[in-house]
Amino acid sequence: MAWTGETAVSRRLVLGATAAAGAVALGGVAACDDDPPKPTERGGVPPLDPQDWDGVRAHFALDPAVAHFDAFVFASPPAAVRAAIENHRTQLDRDPLTYLHANEVARDAQITQEAARYLGGSGELYLTDSTTMGLGLLYGGLVLRPGDEVLTTEHDFYSTHESLRLRALRDGVKVRRVRLYQDPAAAGIDEIVAALVAGVTPKTRIVAVTWVHSSTGVRLPIREIATALAGLNRDRAPQDRALLCVDGVHGFGAVDAGPAELGCDFLVSGCHKWLFGPRGTGMVWGSEAAWQRFQPVIPPFDNASIGAWLGFGPGPAGRVPPSPGGYHAFEHRWALREAFAFHNALGRDRVAARTAQLAAALKAGLAELPGVRLITPRSPRVSAGLVCCELAGTTPEAAVRALRTSGIAASATPYNPSYLRLGTSIVNSPAEVDRAVAAVRALS
Ligand SMILES: Cc1ncc(COP(=O)(O)O)c(C=O)c1O
Structure with a gap:
């Protein structure tokens, strides 16, 4: 029997009511009780005019005496995001559980809607706290069998390398690294694609790369890599295909491409860098087919999972896994909607x-x-x-x-x-x- 909504058991009964936070399907967003927090006018922030970059800059509370060329490392969010955080925090502080119950489903739907507009295409979102959390959960959760290999590169950040090393420690999967370019300043698309493809073996199940290298500023040609991998995957069974997994954090919010243009299977990013979203937010986007190869590490707090635990249903097997459960800093998470909306307004x-x-x-x-x-x-x-x-x-x-x-x-x-x-x-x-x-x- 399919487990649906609150019909068989109330989550309020179960956990004093908590999250419906599932993997959030892009497109097909449920209607929600829309009560958007108003962007604050405090501090003299002008209405957002996407054509006026100085006006856009006025939406940030960054110290004007400093030119912030490090702003992408850890975001200072724009006014609308700050106002949303403040609004949610005030209400959560006044009556946490009531505000949570009244908002949890609707807010996730709102995030999904704005994220879908930003990302384009279809797929499923998995909400996390950071890029690192997303990478750790993804590389910890992708199903691998004895003998399977992971291919990564010498240029990735600690978070990718360590997630893969910890995975290898647990179940002995083999992780190999290739170098994609010798001189970053002269790096070329053909050189990069050829070097990566040369590292793929018949046992490669995951190709773990980074969209824009924070070590050199080199941006990988993800589309061209995806096309080359599609050729190698053509004759493989679905479970044997090499999945293209991308740490996208320095392209996300900085480059005009989403999963559809990139052609990757998973795109992992924090939302608190170039997206200028709330601190402590992130996401993993995956295609529906790719999510079939994933087993969650953190239990989700959705109805199907909790219902199955109570003996009311079959559980979430075979469907896209809902986002990690537990109570979150919801004032930050829910303000993600405004972060995506800000970028959607700017274009x-x-x-x-x-x-x-x-x-x-x-x-x-x-x-x-x-x-x-x-x-x-x-x-x-x-x-x-x-x-x-x-x-x-x-x-x-x-x-x-x-x-x-x-x-x-x-x-x-x-x-x-x-x-x-x-x-x-x-x-x-x-x-x-x-x-x-x-x-x-x-x-x-
Ligand atoms: C390529 C890359 N991935 C991940 C991270 C970590 O991001 P987060 O703070 O979202 O975990 C960084 C730097 O902070 C990075 O440069």
Whole structure:
């Protein structure tokens, strides 16, 4: 018997009422009791005019004395997101359980609706707290059999490498790494695709890559990789296909592409970087077919799962797994809707164009400076908003400290070798790019 809604047992009975937070299907969103929090007018935030980038910047509460080229690392959300968080928090603080019961189903549906508009296409969302949580749950939960292999690269972040290492420790799967390019500044699409494909063996079941490398700023040609893998998968049984899993965090909110354009099986991202969403939010998007290869590690709090636990139904076997259960920081999670709505209002294409335009100007300025070596490619086809460079005679950490004294916030890449890294995003202006170039000139 299919377990439906509250008909057989009330979740309120079960857990004092908690989440319906399922994997959220994109499209086909249930109607919900819409009570959107109003964007605050406090602090003189003007109405959002997507054509006016200075006006857009005014929606952020970032310290105006500093040019924030590190804003993507950990988001400072725009006014509408801050207002939503504040509104939900106030109501949760007044009467937590009542507000939770009144909102949990509707708010997830609202998030789904805005996320679907942003991502495009179809598929299922799995809500998490961060990219790292998504990667850990995904690589911990994909079904692998003895002898199966995972292919990843030398360029991925700690979160991918460690999730895979921990998986291998548990059940002995073999994880192999390939190098995709020798010189990041000269990285090319054909070179990258060929190097990755050469690493795929008949035993490869997961290909774990990162869309935009936070080590170098190189953007991988995910579409071309997906096309090459589709060729290799053509004659494989569904359970033997190599799934393309992407840590998308530095492309998500910065590049004009969603799962449909990328062609990947899973896209994992935090929403608290380039999307400028609430801190502590993230997602895993997966195609319906790909989710069939996943077994959750954290129990979901949906009706079917809890009902099955109570002996009322068959449980969620065979369907897309609902998001991890447990009570969450719902004031942050529910404000994800406003984060997606903000980007939808600005336009995914316009945000990407602005990000790329500022990055191009920054790279052009840095390339002129003696003593500066650009690490990130100049070509927008293989880069996004991250710009990495090396300064002769200065460590990245020392450069970050010195730039900060000039009002430029940058970061040092957490890799070996480490580089100076600036991210151009919608919170920056062309004048700030000029200031950043001038400040680096003073160091070089
Ligand atoms: C490529 C990449 N993936 C994941 C992360 C971690 O993201 P989160 O804070 O969302 O876990 C980072 C850096 O913070 C990163 O550079």
